[in-house]
Amino acid sequence: xxETPRLILRPWRDADREPFAALNxxxxxxxxxxxxxxxxESDGRVDRIMTRWDQHGFCFAAIEVKxxxxxxxxxxxxxxxxxxxxxxxxxxxxxxxxxxxxGYATEAARAWLGYGFGTLxxxxxxxxxxxxxxxxxxxxxxxxxxxxxxxxxxxxxxPTGSPLRPLALYRINRREWEAxx
Numbered sequence: 001x002x003e004t005p006r007l008i009l010r011p012w013r014d015a016d017r018e019p020f021a022a023l024n025x026x027x028x029x030x031x032x033x034x035x036x037x038x039x040x041e042s043d044g045r046v047d048r049i050m051t052r053w054d055q056h057g058f059c060f061a062a063i064e065v066k067x068x069x070x071x072x073x074x075x076x077x078x079x080x081x082x083x084x085x086x087x088x089x090x091x092x093x094x095x096x097x098x099x100x101x102x103g104y105a106t107e108a109a110r111a112w113l114g115y116g117f118g119t120l121x122x123x124x125x126x127x128x129x130x131x132x133x134x135x136x137x138x139x140x141x142x143x144x145x146x147x148x149x150x151x152x153x154x155x156x157x158x159p160t161g162s163p164l165r166p167l168a169l170y171r172i173n174r175r176e177w178e179a180x181x
Contacts, residue, residue: 002111008064009074009108012050016062017043019070023096032130032164034157052077058120060092063099063108071099074108076116076125082153088126089116093139105139113143117174124173130155131166144177145170 002009023029024037024045037045053059060075072095079085091112093105116122127145129136131152140147151169158165 002061002115004107004111006066007104007108007111008066009061009111010064011053012046012062016070017046019096020046020073023072023094026097029094029097032133032136048080049073049077052080058115063093063095063104065099065104071096071104074105075112076120076122082155084153085126085128088124089120089122091116091125091127091143093136100135105136106142109139109143113172113177117177122174124171127170128153128167130164131168132163137168137170140170143172145172146176 001011021037021039021042024042025039027036030036049059056078058075059077060073062070063072063074065071072093074091074093076089076091079088079090091109093109095105113125116125125145127136127140127143129140131137137147148169148171151171153167153169154165155167156165
């Protein structure tokens with residue numbers, strides 16, 4: 001468990017499944033993902049996250065706003081996809097719409113970067129998002145991650161010409177993280 005001034009980043013609980021399914025069913029939250037998820041698909045994601053945690057010792061964790069409850073997830077993971085990043089560690093997040101614009105994603109992700117570079121002694125952490133996803137890309141920039149245009153790639157499962165096909169890759173290494181601001 002990781003604690004920040006406003007948040008608790010913790011393992012998943014069964015009680016998180018219902019609010020997680022609600023955020024995964026929200027078309028606005030899922031606008032940059034293949035599609036909103038139904039309850040069974042959402043529960044499957046939780047199961048897969050928990051399995052990955054058992055395999056690697058880390059993965060995406062629940063975000064709880066102190067005295068308010070579950071609002072989404074953030075954390076570090078060996079990417080489920082794409083294959084060329086399988087040896088990387090990515091940072092990611094997904095929050096319910098009422099939690100947007102409050103700085104929770106940045107606060108939680110910053111704590112996870114500290115964990116990744118400190119406790120896990122990682123050399124580099126990556127993040128990627130649909131190129132059109134300005135909100136997530138802004139979080140990456142606030143975290144000090146640098147866009148690596150030469151490493152951008154496409155989601156070839158999406159139709160050619162889809163605005164959701166181009167993906168932007170960001171990186172940060174331990175030296176950049178530890179450098180004084």
